[in-house]
Structures are given as structure tokens and as C-alpha cells.
């Protein structure tokens with residue numbers, strides 16, 4: 343059964359939510375416009391190619407907003423995800439940048455720990471995420487003053503308090519324009535606007551990450567139960583969206599800024 347048929351249910355106040363989302367994206371584009379005409383935008387969408395991020399990419403393109411899009415291609419993504427990435431690159435008006443891990447770091451890690459080291463311990467799983475996700479994310483955000491994510495409060499207890507704008511890092515603002523959307527809202531938008539999505543969603547993968555670390559979920563299971571399923575729930579927020587303590591000055595110009603450890607984990 344198609345995910346659209348299964349999940350598309352708009353909230354009663356969906357139109358108001360959509361308007362708030364559009365306004366937040368417009369704010370990000372306005373406040374973080376390129377320094378020079380034709381230059382890169384200072385705000386970018388961290389696109390995991392999951393349903394939420396495909397909605398945001400669609401909204402950015404539909405409104406012709408000056409916001410970039412980047413994808414972390416970890417080298418362990420599903421074939422379906424890679425195909426969607428190529429499709430997004432070919433059709434997006436906003437530029438789509440692909441960031442990959444450093445080959446040498448991957449080769450050394452795999453030689454030392456094995457191709458599937460993530461199952462051996464939480465430390466090795468996080469080491470793999472550091473090489474394949476976190477370091478590329480730092481590069482992706484190095485010249486950005488704001489980033490946009492598809493985090494939603496409904497996704498997990500750990501995300502229940504996600505704000506629309508997270509200013510906990512004075513160096514880089516984080517916009518979460520879908521914070522109040524339900525899963526039904528996401529799929530209603532996808533259905534209504536014919537947004538391309540990962541066919542794995544039709545196979546009961548609500549949250550899609552790397553192939554070795556993602557599985558389908560059964561009816562009644564938690565939304566993120568298919569991610570790192572062999573670990574305790576508390577260990578799962580490994581990186582991209584974990585709160586950081588940032589002491590760097592907000593006044594540091596982006597060109598001089600040290601790459602920060604971002605509020606980790608692109609979904």
C-alpha cells in the first residue's frame with residue numbers, strides 16, 4: 343500500500359501550519375541571503391531525502407527561495423535513496439550539493455574495524471557516523487549561518503520540545519519549519535503536491551538512514567524504531583541534532599569561523 347494512501351491525513355489547522363512553515367522559510371531566505379549577488383546562500387536545507395525533507399525541498403523550490411540544499415551521501419545509502427538524490431539534483435531549482443566522507447578515513451576505518459562495525463558497539467557505530475556523517479556535515483555547514491531541518495516534535499520523545507528556531511548555537515541558527523507537523527500532514531502535502539518520495543516509505547520505512555542501520559517497522563512500533571534498532575533508545579540521538587554547548591562568539595564572520603560540531607544527526 344502506498345504511504346500516501348496509508349498516512350495522508352491533514353490536521354484541522356493544516357493551512358495555518360503550512361503558512362507558518364512558509365513564513366519561516368521566507369525568513370531564513372531573507373535573513374541569510376547571499377553576501378554578494380549570485381553568491382551562495384548562507385542558509386541551507388540538510389536534506390536526508392526522507393519524507394519531511396522532500397516536503398521542505400519542494401517548498402523551497404515552489405517559493406523560489408534563495409536557500410541551498412545539501413545531501414550527506416554516506417556511502418551506505420539504499421539504492422532507492424541514491425536514485426531519489428539524483429532525481430532531486432536533476433529537478434531542483436535550488437542548487438543541491440552532495441557531501442561525501444573522506445575516502446581515506448573510510449578505508450582506514452573499514453580496514454581496522456570491518457564493514458559492519460556499527461553492530462559491534464555503540465562507540466564504533468558513533469565512530470562510523472562521525473566519519474560518514476558528522477565530518478561531512480561540518481564541511482557542508484562551514485560557510486552557513488543557518489540551516490534548515492525536517493525535525494518534528496512528534497518523531498520521538500527526544501524531539502518533543504523542538505522549537506521552530508533553535509538559537510542554542512549563537513554561531514549558527516537552526517530552523518525547524520515542520521516542528522508542529524504530524525506525519526499525516528507530511529503525507530497530505532506530498533500527496534496534494536505530487537512530491538517525489540523514497541519508495542522505501544511504501545515498504546514501512548518511516549525513517550530512512552543508511553542501509554545497514556535502517557529496517558522496516560511493524561504496525562504499532564515507534565516511528566524511529568527502525569533506526570539503530572539493536573541499541574537502547576537513549577543512545578539513538580547520535581549526533582546531528584544533539585544539543586551542543588557552543589562558546590564561540592556569534593560575531594565571528596562566517597568566512598573566519600571554525601567549523602562547529604553541528605547540532606548533530608541528519609535524521
Ligand code: SF4
Pocket residue numbers: 416418460467468470471472474475551552553554555
Ligand atoms: S547510520 Fe550506520 S552506516 Fe550510516 S554512518 Fe551511522 S553507523 Fe555508519
